[in-house]
Amino acid sequence: MAEVKFINVVKEFEDERKGKVRAVNDANFTVKDKEFLVFVGPSGCGKTTSLRMIAGLERQSSGDIYIGNRLVNKVHPKDRDIAMVFQDYALYPHMTIKENLAFGLKNLKTPKAEIEKKINEAAAILSIENLLDRKPRELSGGQKQRIAVGRAIVRNPSVFLFDEPLSNLDAKLRVQMRVELSELHKRLGATVIYVTHDQVEAMTLGQRIVVMNQGEIQQIAAPEELYENPNNMFVAGFIGSPPMNFIKCRLDGNKLIAADCTFTIPSEKLEKYKKYQGKEVILGIRPEDILSTNLLSYQPETNIVQRTLKVVEHLGAELLFYFSVGDDQVTGRVSADAKLTGLTKVELFFNLEKMHLFDPTTQVRI
Structure with missing residues (x-):
């Protein structure tokens, strides 16, 4: 396996109306050997373009890309020692599964005995031994995805690249495949670079996550670090479900004065907030840090707010509830034991121990 390195990589496209559009702007990062790194962000943020540049399917406009110790700027995709799994399974419908798995190896002039060995090894890893004689039309979506992964495994590449491979699967199967991919990474000890727009997928799979927006890398960190210490409002709002709440306030001493309530x-x-005294700031607080006081075993002295709930969503073990602070809509999350209902007035405790403040102009965490 190998590490992958981006050094000042830029990718620009020509647009008939806008001229040059910068899809990736001055990207710098290193994917460690045997690491599972996930790119996440909204559509058009540059994550898939970054993956395609690693694969050699797109040529960077400037900057350097290394796979292992080798500069691959001008290396053809087939010579980069990578294997890619796409959103579309791209299986040959007229071939059996075994023939699909063998196709790439045959093109590389791999000896028949070695092809047989690699197919059997991949089939055992993915538990698809009983599917080898079938055609793709006879398989479910999850089975087809396993075959697509198997086609990458038989190549035994230095780097595995996954481009939103679970997008075509239903919700239950996505969860199952996430577990399987995570276990597969541990078994193979592989370097994996994975692209997704699903932040839950990113948080559950990635050892580290690259958050991108509008071609810029916003933050690279482990899932826990991203969640607890986001660099800016974009990361804070993108990572977490439901996302972090943002409330406009003014900092006055040890008080945060919002439109219709005050926090301590x-x-x-x-x-760390002293430079913002008397200034406008944005309070960031996670839904799980807004608690119904009827769940507390003590009575807090501060940060209790009375609100009428607009809507309460019952999700089995937990409830999501919605209310307003001034013009800002706020979401809370509590256990179902709170027994909240919509259009009722409740007493809520804002636990500011895990609060964040953001600069309203730069949107950077203070």
Whole structure:
């Protein structure tokens, strides 16, 4: 396996109306050997373009790309020692599964005995031994995806590239395949680079996550770090489901004064906010840090707000509830034991121990 390195990589496209459009802007990162790294972001953010540049399917406009210690800027895709799994399974319908798995190896002039060995090994890893004589039309979506992964495994590449491979599967099967891909990575000890627009997929699969927006890398970190210490409002709002709440406030001493309520900042956090005294700020708080007081075993002295709930969504073990602070809609998440209902007035505790403040102009976390 091998590490992958981007050094000042830029990718520009020509647009008839806009002229040059920068899809990836000055990207710098290193994928460690045997790491599972996930690119995540909204459509058009540059994540798939980055993956295609690693594969050699797109040529970067400037900058350098290394796979292992080899500069691959001008290396043909077939010579980069990578294997790619696409959103579309791209299986040959007239071939059996065994023939599909063998196709790439035959093109590489691999000896028959070695092809047989690699197919059997991949089939055992993916538990598809009983599917080898079938045609793709006889398989379910999940089975087809396993075959697409198997076709990559038999190549035994330095780097596996996955481009939204689970998008065509239903929700239940996506969960199952996430588990299988995670286990597969551990078994193979492979370097995996994975692209998705689904932040839940990114959080559950990635050892580290690259969050992109409008061609820019916003943050690279482990899932826990992204969730607990987002660099900016984009990362804070994109990572987490439901996303972080943002409330417009003014900082006055140890108080955050919102449109129709006031919060008290924990004393240990005040020092890092002193440059913003008297200024407008954005309070960021996760839904799970807004609690119904009827679930608390104690009575907080501060940060209790009375609100009329607009809607309550019952999700089995938990509830999502929605209300407003001034013009800002806020979401809370509590256990179903809270027994909340819509259009009722409740007492809510804002736990600001995990709060964040953001600069309203730069949107950077303070």
